[in-house]
Amino acid sequence: xxxxxxxxxxxxxxxxxxxxxxxxxxxxxxxxxxxxxxxxxxxxxxxxxxxxxxxxxxxxxxxxxxxxxxxxxxxxxxxxxxxxxxxxxxxxxxxxxxxxxxxxxxxxxxxxxxxxxxxxxxxxxxxxxxxxxxxxxxxxxx
Numbered sequence: 635x636x637x638x639x640x641x642x643x644x645x646x647x648x649x650x651x652x653x654x655x656x657x658x659x660x661x662x663x664x665x666x667x668x669x670x671x672x673x674x675x676x677x678x679x680x681x682x683x684x685x686x687x688x689x690x691x692x693x694x695x696x697x698x699x700x701x702x703x704x705x706x707x708x709x710x711x712x713x714x715x716x717x718x719x720x721x722x723x724x725x726x727x728x729x730x731x732x733x734x735x736x737x738x739x740x741x742x743x744x745x746x747x748x749x750x751x752x753x754x755x756x757x758x759x760x761x762x763x764x765x766x767x768x769x770x771x772x773x774x775x776x
Contacts, residue, residue: 764775
């Protein structure tokens with residue numbers, strides 16, 4: 635059986651004193667250090683989550699601005715192309731009018747030359763006919 639004597643009381647007192655001293659010197663600082671580390675880790679995780687949310691927000695904002703810039707660029711490009719098409723049509727219309735005017739002038743010039751050549755041919759034909767008739771008849775025709 636277990637006998638209780640004065641040594642058990644000394645051991646209990648020694649254990650309590652040692653526990654109190656170690657608690658002050660070792661256990662509490664160690665537990666405090668663990669709590670600080672846990673707090674820093676939790677804070678870092680919280681900060682990381684905040685930074686990730688901020689990064690996602692900035693990325694979405696960046697992509698939205700890029701999309702807006704691309705849309706504005708596309709609209710400007712389409713506007714420039716439309717203006718260029720209008721200028722091209724205007725230039726082509728003007729060129730067609732000038733070509734038609736030049737063609738009409740050339741046709742009138744050719745028609746005038748043809749009329750002149752026909753008149754000349756008719757005059758020469760009459761002269762040749764008179765000469766042939768003179769030779770055939772053997773006398774001069776007036």
